[in-house]
Amino acid sequence: MKITKLNDIFVIDSGALNTVFIDTDSGVTLFDTCLNVDTAKKLNKAIGKDVVAVLNTHSHADHIGGNSFFESRYGCKTYIHKNELSFCSLTELESALLYGGASFKKAKSKFLCAKSINNVSTLDNLENKDIEVVELFGHSPGHCGFKINNTLYAGDAIFSKEVIEKHKILYIYDVKEYINSLYKLKEIEFENIIFCHKGILSKDEANSLIDENLNHTITVGNMIRDTLKKRPLITGEDISADLMKDLNIPFEIEYFLLVSSTIKGYLKYLEDIEKVAPVIDNGVKWKLL
Incomplete structure:
Protein backbone atom coordinates (compact mmCIF):
# COMPACT_ATOMS: atom_id res chain seq x y z
CA MET A 1 0.00 0.00 0.00
CA LYS A 2 1.26 3.45 -0.91
CA ILE A 3 1.23 6.21 1.75
CA THR A 4 1.39 9.89 0.82
CA LYS A 5 1.72 12.68 3.40
CA LEU A 6 -0.48 15.70 2.76
CA ASN A 7 0.04 18.36 5.43
CA ASP A 8 -0.99 16.59 8.68
CA ILE A 9 -2.81 13.75 6.92
CA PHE A 10 -1.42 10.45 5.69
CA VAL A 11 -3.26 9.14 2.60
CA ILE A 12 -3.27 5.37 2.05
CA ASP A 13 -3.92 4.05 -1.44
CA SER A 14 -5.35 0.59 -0.73
CA GLY A 15 -5.96 -0.15 -4.40
CA ALA A 16 -9.75 -0.06 -4.36
CA LEU A 17 -9.99 3.27 -2.55
CA ASN A 18 -8.18 5.98 -0.63
CA THR A 19 -8.39 6.18 3.11
CA VAL A 20 -6.51 8.43 5.52
CA PHE A 21 -5.14 8.60 9.04
CA ILE A 22 -3.69 11.19 11.38
CA ASP A 23 -1.00 10.58 14.02
CA THR A 24 -1.64 12.17 17.41
CA ASP A 25 0.13 12.02 20.77
CA SER A 26 -2.28 9.29 21.92
CA GLY A 27 -2.02 7.21 18.73
CA VAL A 28 -3.44 6.92 15.23
CA THR A 29 -6.95 7.95 14.22
CA LEU A 30 -8.00 6.07 11.10
CA PHE A 31 -10.75 7.24 8.76
CA ASP A 32 -12.57 4.31 7.09
CA THR A 33 -11.20 0.77 7.18
CA CYS A 34 -11.91 -0.52 3.64
CA LEU A 35 -13.66 -3.71 2.62
CA ASN A 36 -12.69 -6.56 4.94
CA VAL A 37 -10.32 -7.98 7.55
CA ASP A 38 -7.68 -8.91 4.98
CA THR A 39 -7.44 -5.33 3.76
CA ALA A 40 -7.54 -4.06 7.36
CA LYS A 41 -4.49 -6.19 8.21
CA LYS A 42 -2.61 -4.58 5.32
CA LEU A 43 -3.72 -1.13 6.50
CA ASN A 44 -2.52 -1.94 10.00
CA LYS A 45 0.87 -3.05 8.71
CA ALA A 46 1.21 0.06 6.56
CA ILE A 47 0.33 2.35 9.48
CA GLY A 48 2.75 0.60 11.83
CA LYS A 49 1.30 2.14 15.01
CA ASP A 50 -1.57 1.52 17.40
CA VAL A 51 -4.96 2.70 16.15
CA VAL A 52 -6.85 4.39 18.99
CA ALA A 53 -9.96 5.49 17.07
CA VAL A 54 -11.78 4.80 13.82
CA LEU A 55 -13.94 7.45 12.16
CA ASN A 56 -16.28 6.31 9.41
CA THR A 57 -17.63 8.61 6.73
CA HIS A 58 -20.58 6.23 6.36
CA SER A 59 -21.63 2.64 6.94
CA HIS A 60 -21.22 1.01 3.52
CA ALA A 61 -19.32 -2.26 3.70
CA ASP A 62 -16.33 -1.06 1.65
CA HIS A 63 -15.75 1.63 4.30
CA ILE A 64 -16.45 -0.26 7.54
CA GLY A 65 -15.39 -3.77 6.56
CA GLY A 66 -12.18 -3.57 8.58
CA ASN A 67 -13.76 -2.06 11.71
CA SER A 68 -14.06 -5.42 13.44
CA PHE A 69 -10.33 -6.10 13.00
CA PHE A 70 -9.28 -2.80 14.61
CA GLU A 71 -11.83 -3.20 17.41
CA SER A 72 -10.53 -6.69 18.14
CA ARG A 73 -6.83 -5.75 17.81
CA TYR A 74 -6.78 -2.48 19.74
CA GLY A 75 -10.11 -2.23 21.54
CA CYS A 76 -10.56 1.12 19.82
CA LYS A 77 -13.89 2.89 19.49
CA THR A 78 -15.53 3.61 16.16
CA TYR A 79 -17.37 6.87 15.54
CA ILE A 80 -20.06 7.46 12.92
CA HIS A 81 -22.98 9.82 12.40
CA LYS A 82 -25.98 9.00 14.57
CA ASN A 83 -28.12 8.28 11.49
CA GLU A 84 -25.93 5.27 10.71
CA LEU A 85 -24.97 4.02 14.16
CA SER A 86 -27.26 0.99 13.91
CA PHE A 87 -25.76 0.02 10.56
CA CYS A 88 -22.41 -0.60 12.29
CA SER A 89 -23.78 -2.53 15.26
CA LEU A 90 -26.20 -4.56 13.10
CA THR A 91 -24.71 -4.50 9.62
CA GLU A 92 -27.38 -6.68 8.00
CA LEU A 93 -29.52 -3.53 8.06
CA GLU A 94 -27.44 -2.30 5.09
CA SER A 95 -28.53 -5.16 2.84
CA ALA A 96 -32.06 -4.91 4.27
CA LEU A 97 -32.17 -1.24 3.24
CA LEU A 98 -31.15 -2.13 -0.31
CA TYR A 99 -33.52 -5.07 -0.57
CA GLY A 100 -36.47 -3.59 1.34
CA GLY A 101 -36.74 -6.21 4.07
CA ALA A 102 -34.81 -8.99 5.78
CA SER A 103 -32.57 -9.96 2.89
CA PHE A 104 -31.65 -13.25 1.30
CA LYS A 105 -28.17 -14.79 1.55
CA LYS A 106 -26.71 -13.46 -1.69
CA ALA A 107 -27.66 -9.93 -0.63
CA LYS A 108 -25.30 -10.28 2.33
CA SER A 109 -22.06 -10.56 0.37
CA LYS A 110 -18.92 -8.84 1.70
CA PHE A 111 -19.63 -5.97 -0.69
CA LEU A 112 -23.01 -5.26 0.94
CA CYS A 113 -22.70 -6.51 4.51
CA ALA A 114 -19.68 -6.06 6.78
CA LYS A 115 -19.09 -7.70 10.16
CA SER A 116 -20.91 -5.99 13.05
CA ILE A 117 -19.01 -4.28 15.88
CA ASN A 118 -19.86 -3.43 19.48
CA ASN A 119 -17.72 -0.45 20.48
CA VAL A 120 -19.33 2.23 18.34
CA SER A 121 -20.50 5.75 19.23
CA THR A 122 -21.82 8.84 17.49
CA LEU A 123 -19.66 11.62 16.13
CA ASP A 124 -21.25 13.92 18.71
CA ASN A 125 -19.03 12.19 21.28
CA LEU A 126 -15.80 12.68 19.35
CA GLU A 127 -13.20 14.13 21.71
CA ASN A 128 -10.65 15.36 19.15
CA LYS A 129 -11.81 18.91 18.47
CA ASP A 130 -9.17 19.41 15.78
CA ILE A 131 -11.33 17.26 13.50
CA GLU A 132 -14.26 19.17 12.01
CA VAL A 133 -17.23 16.98 11.11
CA VAL A 134 -18.92 18.10 7.87
CA GLU A 135 -22.36 16.66 7.15
CA LEU A 136 -22.55 15.64 3.49
CA PHE A 137 -25.73 13.55 3.37
CA GLY A 138 -27.17 11.91 0.29
CA HIS A 139 -24.91 9.04 -0.70
CA SER A 140 -26.09 7.53 2.58
CA PRO A 141 -28.43 8.72 5.38
CA GLY A 142 -25.67 10.18 7.55
CA HIS A 143 -22.63 10.52 5.30
CA CYS A 144 -19.99 12.89 6.71
CA GLY A 145 -16.67 14.30 5.66
CA PHE A 146 -13.87 15.29 8.01
CA LYS A 147 -11.84 18.49 7.77
CA ILE A 148 -8.39 18.60 9.35
CA ASN A 149 -6.82 22.04 9.10
CA ASN A 150 -7.30 22.94 5.43
CA THR A 151 -7.77 19.45 4.03
CA LEU A 152 -11.15 17.75 3.58
CA TYR A 153 -11.57 13.98 3.57
CA ALA A 154 -14.88 13.71 1.73
CA GLY A 155 -15.47 9.95 1.60
CA ASP A 156 -18.05 9.21 -1.10
CA ALA A 157 -19.57 12.69 -1.27
CA ILE A 158 -17.95 13.06 -4.68
CA PHE A 159 -16.76 10.57 -7.32
CA SER A 160 -14.07 10.67 -9.96
CA LYS A 161 -14.92 10.94 -13.64
CA GLU A 162 -13.46 7.43 -14.12
CA VAL A 163 -15.81 5.96 -11.49
CA ILE A 164 -18.81 7.68 -13.07
CA GLU A 165 -17.88 6.27 -16.48
CA LYS A 166 -17.26 2.80 -15.06
CA HIS A 167 -20.40 2.37 -12.94
CA LYS A 168 -22.76 4.58 -15.02
CA ILE A 169 -25.25 4.92 -12.14
CA LEU A 170 -23.75 6.05 -8.83
CA TYR A 171 -25.36 4.73 -5.67
CA ILE A 172 -27.38 7.50 -3.98
CA TYR A 173 -29.73 7.07 -1.03
CA ASP A 174 -31.32 10.55 -1.13
CA VAL A 175 -30.90 12.48 -4.38
CA LYS A 176 -32.02 15.84 -3.02
CA GLU A 177 -29.58 15.64 -0.11
CA TYR A 178 -26.82 14.48 -2.45
CA ILE A 179 -27.31 17.50 -4.72
CA ASN A 180 -27.39 19.81 -1.70
CA SER A 181 -24.12 18.29 -0.46
CA LEU A 182 -22.44 18.86 -3.82
CA TYR A 183 -23.36 22.54 -3.66
CA LYS A 184 -22.17 22.59 -0.04
CA LEU A 185 -18.80 21.26 -1.18
CA LYS A 186 -18.51 24.23 -3.52
CA GLU A 187 -18.98 26.59 -0.57
CA ILE A 188 -16.56 24.91 1.85
CA GLU A 189 -13.10 26.43 2.02
CA PHE A 190 -10.31 23.89 1.70
CA GLU A 191 -6.91 23.63 0.07
CA ASN A 192 -7.20 19.97 -0.89
CA ILE A 193 -9.97 17.39 -0.98
CA ILE A 194 -9.42 13.64 -0.67
CA PHE A 195 -12.15 11.30 -1.79
CA CYS A 196 -12.31 7.54 -1.61
CA HIS A 197 -13.05 6.50 -5.19
CA LYS A 198 -10.55 8.08 -5.89
CA GLY A 199 -8.39 11.19 -5.89
CA ILE A 200 -6.71 14.18 -4.28
CA LEU A 201 -7.67 17.50 -5.81
CA SER A 202 -7.21 21.22 -5.27
CA LYS A 203 -10.23 23.45 -4.68
CA ASP A 204 -10.41 24.53 -8.34
CA GLU A 205 -10.08 20.95 -9.58
CA ALA A 206 -12.74 19.84 -7.12
CA ASN A 207 -15.22 22.45 -8.33
CA SER A 208 -14.91 21.10 -11.87
CA LEU A 209 -15.49 17.53 -10.65
CA ILE A 210 -18.46 18.63 -8.55
CA ASP A 211 -20.04 19.91 -11.77
CA GLU A 212 -19.37 16.50 -13.37
CA ASN A 213 -21.21 14.84 -10.47
CA LEU A 214 -24.11 17.29 -10.70
CA ASN A 215 -24.42 16.74 -14.45
CA HIS A 216 -24.37 12.99 -13.96
CA THR A 217 -27.17 13.21 -11.39
Whole structure:
Protein backbone atom coordinates (compact mmCIF):
# COMPACT_ATOMS: atom_id res chain seq x y z
CA MET A 1 0.00 0.00 0.00
CA LYS A 2 1.26 3.45 -0.91
CA ILE A 3 1.23 6.21 1.75
CA THR A 4 1.39 9.89 0.82
CA LYS A 5 1.72 12.68 3.40
CA LEU A 6 -0.48 15.70 2.76
CA ASN A 7 0.04 18.36 5.43
CA ASP A 8 -0.99 16.59 8.68
CA ILE A 9 -2.81 13.75 6.92
CA PHE A 10 -1.42 10.45 5.69
CA VAL A 11 -3.26 9.14 2.60
CA ILE A 12 -3.27 5.37 2.05
CA ASP A 13 -3.92 4.05 -1.44
CA SER A 14 -5.35 0.59 -0.73
CA GLY A 15 -5.96 -0.15 -4.40
CA ALA A 16 -9.75 -0.06 -4.36
CA LEU A 17 -9.99 3.27 -2.55
CA ASN A 18 -8.18 5.98 -0.63
CA THR A 19 -8.39 6.18 3.11
CA VAL A 20 -6.51 8.43 5.52
CA PHE A 21 -5.14 8.60 9.04
CA ILE A 22 -3.69 11.19 11.38
CA ASP A 23 -1.00 10.58 14.02
CA THR A 24 -1.64 12.17 17.41
CA ASP A 25 0.13 12.02 20.77
CA SER A 26 -2.28 9.29 21.92
CA GLY A 27 -2.02 7.21 18.73
CA VAL A 28 -3.44 6.92 15.23
CA THR A 29 -6.95 7.95 14.22
CA LEU A 30 -8.00 6.07 11.10
CA PHE A 31 -10.75 7.24 8.76
CA ASP A 32 -12.57 4.31 7.09
CA THR A 33 -11.20 0.77 7.18
CA CYS A 34 -11.91 -0.52 3.64
CA LEU A 35 -13.66 -3.71 2.62
CA ASN A 36 -12.69 -6.56 4.94
CA VAL A 37 -10.32 -7.98 7.55
CA ASP A 38 -7.68 -8.91 4.98
CA THR A 39 -7.44 -5.33 3.76
CA ALA A 40 -7.54 -4.06 7.36
CA LYS A 41 -4.49 -6.19 8.21
CA LYS A 42 -2.61 -4.58 5.32
CA LEU A 43 -3.72 -1.13 6.50
CA ASN A 44 -2.52 -1.94 10.00
CA LYS A 45 0.87 -3.05 8.71
CA ALA A 46 1.21 0.06 6.56
CA ILE A 47 0.33 2.35 9.48
CA GLY A 48 2.75 0.60 11.83
CA LYS A 49 1.30 2.14 15.01
CA ASP A 50 -1.57 1.52 17.40
CA VAL A 51 -4.96 2.70 16.15
CA VAL A 52 -6.85 4.39 18.99
CA ALA A 53 -9.96 5.49 17.07
CA VAL A 54 -11.78 4.80 13.82
CA LEU A 55 -13.94 7.45 12.16
CA ASN A 56 -16.28 6.31 9.41
CA THR A 57 -17.63 8.61 6.73
CA HIS A 58 -20.58 6.23 6.36
CA SER A 59 -21.63 2.64 6.94
CA HIS A 60 -21.22 1.01 3.52
CA ALA A 61 -19.32 -2.26 3.70
CA ASP A 62 -16.33 -1.06 1.65
CA HIS A 63 -15.75 1.63 4.30
CA ILE A 64 -16.45 -0.26 7.54
CA GLY A 65 -15.39 -3.77 6.56
CA GLY A 66 -12.18 -3.57 8.58
CA ASN A 67 -13.76 -2.06 11.71
CA SER A 68 -14.06 -5.42 13.44
CA PHE A 69 -10.33 -6.10 13.00
CA PHE A 70 -9.28 -2.80 14.61
CA GLU A 71 -11.83 -3.20 17.41
CA SER A 72 -10.53 -6.69 18.14
CA ARG A 73 -6.83 -5.75 17.81
CA TYR A 74 -6.78 -2.48 19.74
CA GLY A 75 -10.11 -2.23 21.54
CA CYS A 76 -10.56 1.12 19.82
CA LYS A 77 -13.89 2.89 19.49
CA THR A 78 -15.53 3.61 16.16
CA TYR A 79 -17.37 6.87 15.54
CA ILE A 80 -20.06 7.46 12.92
CA HIS A 81 -22.98 9.82 12.40
CA LYS A 82 -25.98 9.00 14.57
CA ASN A 83 -28.12 8.28 11.49
CA GLU A 84 -25.93 5.27 10.71
CA LEU A 85 -24.97 4.02 14.16
CA SER A 86 -27.26 0.99 13.91
CA PHE A 87 -25.76 0.02 10.56
CA CYS A 88 -22.41 -0.60 12.29
CA SER A 89 -23.78 -2.53 15.26
CA LEU A 90 -26.20 -4.56 13.10
CA THR A 91 -24.71 -4.50 9.62
CA GLU A 92 -27.38 -6.68 8.00
CA LEU A 93 -29.52 -3.53 8.06
CA GLU A 94 -27.44 -2.30 5.09
CA SER A 95 -28.53 -5.16 2.84
CA ALA A 96 -32.06 -4.91 4.27
CA LEU A 97 -32.17 -1.24 3.24
CA LEU A 98 -31.15 -2.13 -0.31
CA TYR A 99 -33.52 -5.07 -0.57
CA GLY A 100 -36.47 -3.59 1.34
CA GLY A 101 -36.74 -6.21 4.07
CA ALA A 102 -34.81 -8.99 5.78
CA SER A 103 -32.57 -9.96 2.89
CA PHE A 104 -31.65 -13.25 1.30
CA LYS A 105 -28.17 -14.79 1.55
CA LYS A 106 -26.71 -13.46 -1.69
CA ALA A 107 -27.66 -9.93 -0.63
CA LYS A 108 -25.30 -10.28 2.33
CA SER A 109 -22.06 -10.56 0.37
CA LYS A 110 -18.92 -8.84 1.70
CA PHE A 111 -19.63 -5.97 -0.69
CA LEU A 112 -23.01 -5.26 0.94
CA CYS A 113 -22.70 -6.51 4.51
CA ALA A 114 -19.68 -6.06 6.78
CA LYS A 115 -19.09 -7.70 10.16
CA SER A 116 -20.91 -5.99 13.05
CA ILE A 117 -19.01 -4.28 15.88
CA ASN A 118 -19.86 -3.43 19.48
CA ASN A 119 -17.72 -0.45 20.48
CA VAL A 120 -19.33 2.23 18.34
CA SER A 121 -20.50 5.75 19.23
CA THR A 122 -21.82 8.84 17.49
CA LEU A 123 -19.66 11.62 16.13
CA ASP A 124 -21.25 13.92 18.71
CA ASN A 125 -19.03 12.19 21.28
CA LEU A 126 -15.80 12.68 19.35
CA GLU A 127 -13.20 14.13 21.71
CA ASN A 128 -10.65 15.36 19.15
CA LYS A 129 -11.81 18.91 18.47
CA ASP A 130 -9.17 19.41 15.78
CA ILE A 131 -11.33 17.26 13.50
CA GLU A 132 -14.26 19.17 12.01
CA VAL A 133 -17.23 16.98 11.11
CA VAL A 134 -18.92 18.10 7.87
CA GLU A 135 -22.36 16.66 7.15
CA LEU A 136 -22.55 15.64 3.49
CA PHE A 137 -25.73 13.55 3.37
CA GLY A 138 -27.17 11.91 0.29
CA HIS A 139 -24.91 9.04 -0.70
CA SER A 140 -26.09 7.53 2.58
CA PRO A 141 -28.43 8.72 5.38
CA GLY A 142 -25.67 10.18 7.55
CA HIS A 143 -22.63 10.52 5.30
CA CYS A 144 -19.99 12.89 6.71
CA GLY A 145 -16.67 14.30 5.66
CA PHE A 146 -13.87 15.29 8.01
CA LYS A 147 -11.84 18.49 7.77
CA ILE A 148 -8.39 18.60 9.35
CA ASN A 149 -6.82 22.04 9.10
CA ASN A 150 -7.30 22.94 5.43
CA THR A 151 -7.77 19.45 4.03
CA LEU A 152 -11.15 17.75 3.58
CA TYR A 153 -11.57 13.98 3.57
CA ALA A 154 -14.88 13.71 1.73
CA GLY A 155 -15.47 9.95 1.60
CA ASP A 156 -18.05 9.21 -1.10
CA ALA A 157 -19.57 12.69 -1.27
CA ILE A 158 -17.95 13.06 -4.68
CA PHE A 159 -16.76 10.57 -7.32
CA SER A 160 -14.07 10.67 -9.96
CA LYS A 161 -14.92 10.94 -13.64
CA GLU A 162 -13.46 7.43 -14.12
CA VAL A 163 -15.81 5.96 -11.49
CA ILE A 164 -18.81 7.68 -13.07
CA GLU A 165 -17.88 6.27 -16.48
CA LYS A 166 -17.26 2.80 -15.06
CA HIS A 167 -20.40 2.37 -12.94
CA LYS A 168 -22.76 4.58 -15.02
CA ILE A 169 -25.25 4.92 -12.14
CA LEU A 170 -23.75 6.05 -8.83
CA TYR A 171 -25.36 4.73 -5.67
CA ILE A 172 -27.38 7.50 -3.98
CA TYR A 173 -29.73 7.07 -1.03
CA ASP A 174 -31.32 10.55 -1.13
CA VAL A 175 -30.90 12.48 -4.38
CA LYS A 176 -32.02 15.84 -3.02
CA GLU A 177 -29.58 15.64 -0.11
CA TYR A 178 -26.82 14.48 -2.45
CA ILE A 179 -27.31 17.50 -4.72
CA ASN A 180 -27.39 19.81 -1.70
CA SER A 181 -24.12 18.29 -0.46
CA LEU A 182 -22.44 18.86 -3.82
CA TYR A 183 -23.36 22.54 -3.66
CA LYS A 184 -22.17 22.59 -0.04
CA LEU A 185 -18.80 21.26 -1.18
CA LYS A 186 -18.51 24.23 -3.52
CA GLU A 187 -18.98 26.59 -0.57
CA ILE A 188 -16.56 24.91 1.85
CA GLU A 189 -13.10 26.43 2.02
CA PHE A 190 -10.31 23.89 1.70
CA GLU A 191 -6.91 23.63 0.07
CA ASN A 192 -7.20 19.97 -0.89
CA ILE A 193 -9.97 17.39 -0.98
CA ILE A 194 -9.42 13.64 -0.67
CA PHE A 195 -12.15 11.30 -1.79
CA CYS A 196 -12.31 7.54 -1.61
CA HIS A 197 -13.05 6.50 -5.19
CA LYS A 198 -10.55 8.08 -5.89
CA GLY A 199 -8.39 11.19 -5.89
CA ILE A 200 -6.71 14.18 -4.28
CA LEU A 201 -7.67 17.50 -5.81
CA SER A 202 -7.21 21.22 -5.27
CA LYS A 203 -10.23 23.45 -4.68
CA ASP A 204 -10.41 24.53 -8.34
CA GLU A 205 -10.08 20.95 -9.58
CA ALA A 206 -12.74 19.84 -7.12
CA ASN A 207 -15.22 22.45 -8.33
CA SER A 208 -14.91 21.10 -11.87
CA LEU A 209 -15.49 17.53 -10.65
CA ILE A 210 -18.46 18.63 -8.55
CA ASP A 211 -20.04 19.91 -11.77
CA GLU A 212 -19.37 16.50 -13.37
CA ASN A 213 -21.21 14.84 -10.47
CA LEU A 214 -24.11 17.29 -10.70
CA ASN A 215 -24.42 16.74 -14.45
CA HIS A 216 -24.37 12.99 -13.96
CA THR A 217 -27.17 13.21 -11.39
CA ILE A 218 -29.31 15.28 -13.75
CA THR A 219 -28.58 12.84 -16.60
CA VAL A 220 -29.76 9.81 -14.61
CA GLY A 221 -32.95 11.65 -13.64
CA ASN A 222 -33.60 12.42 -17.31
CA MET A 223 -32.96 8.80 -18.26
CA ILE A 224 -35.64 7.70 -15.80
CA ARG A 225 -38.12 10.13 -17.29
CA ASP A 226 -37.23 8.97 -20.81
CA THR A 227 -37.87 5.37 -19.73
CA LEU A 228 -41.29 6.35 -18.40
CA LYS A 229 -42.08 8.05 -21.71
CA LYS A 230 -41.45 4.77 -23.52
CA ARG A 231 -43.04 2.54 -20.87
CA PRO A 232 -45.70 4.34 -18.80
CA LEU A 233 -46.82 2.75 -15.53
CA ILE A 234 -43.93 0.47 -14.68
CA THR A 235 -42.29 -0.40 -11.37
CA GLY A 236 -39.03 0.96 -10.04
CA GLU A 237 -37.50 -2.48 -10.55
CA ASP A 238 -38.56 -2.45 -14.23
CA ILE A 239 -37.00 0.99 -14.69
CA SER A 240 -33.81 -0.31 -13.08
CA ALA A 241 -33.72 -3.37 -15.34
CA ASP A 242 -34.27 -1.24 -18.46
CA LEU A 243 -31.48 1.17 -17.53
CA MET A 244 -29.08 -1.64 -16.64
CA LYS A 245 -29.75 -3.20 -20.04
CA ASP A 246 -29.36 0.11 -21.88
CA LEU A 247 -26.11 0.93 -20.04
CA ASN A 248 -24.67 -2.60 -20.14
CA ILE A 249 -24.51 -2.84 -16.35
CA PRO A 250 -23.99 -6.50 -15.33
CA PHE A 251 -27.12 -8.26 -14.08
CA GLU A 252 -25.62 -9.43 -10.81
CA ILE A 253 -27.21 -9.39 -7.35
CA GLU A 254 -25.00 -6.61 -5.93
CA TYR A 255 -25.40 -4.37 -8.96
CA PHE A 256 -29.15 -4.84 -9.21
CA LEU A 257 -29.73 -4.10 -5.52
CA LEU A 258 -27.58 -0.98 -5.68
CA VAL A 259 -29.16 0.28 -8.91
CA SER A 260 -32.77 -0.47 -7.93
CA SER A 261 -32.34 1.19 -4.54
CA THR A 262 -30.81 4.22 -6.25
CA ILE A 263 -33.62 4.44 -8.82
CA LYS A 264 -36.17 4.43 -5.98
CA GLY A 265 -34.28 7.35 -4.48
CA TYR A 266 -34.45 9.19 -7.79
CA LEU A 267 -38.18 8.50 -8.09
CA LYS A 268 -38.73 9.99 -4.63
CA TYR A 269 -36.78 13.08 -5.72
CA LEU A 270 -38.66 13.36 -9.03
CA GLU A 271 -41.93 13.07 -7.12
CA ASP A 272 -40.84 15.88 -4.80
CA ILE A 273 -40.22 18.19 -7.78
CA GLU A 274 -43.53 17.07 -9.34
CA LYS A 275 -42.14 15.25 -12.36
CA VAL A 276 -43.51 11.78 -11.57
CA ALA A 277 -46.12 10.20 -9.32
CA PRO A 278 -46.73 6.73 -7.90
CA VAL A 279 -49.79 4.72 -8.91
CA ILE A 280 -51.21 1.62 -7.22
CA ASP A 281 -51.79 -0.86 -10.05
CA ASN A 282 -51.08 -4.43 -8.99
CA GLY A 283 -48.16 -2.96 -7.09
CA VAL A 284 -46.48 0.45 -6.97
CA LYS A 285 -45.92 1.79 -10.47
CA TRP A 286 -44.82 5.19 -11.72
CA LYS A 287 -46.10 7.69 -14.27
CA LEU A 288 -44.92 11.00 -15.67
CA LEU A 289 -46.72 14.20 -14.74
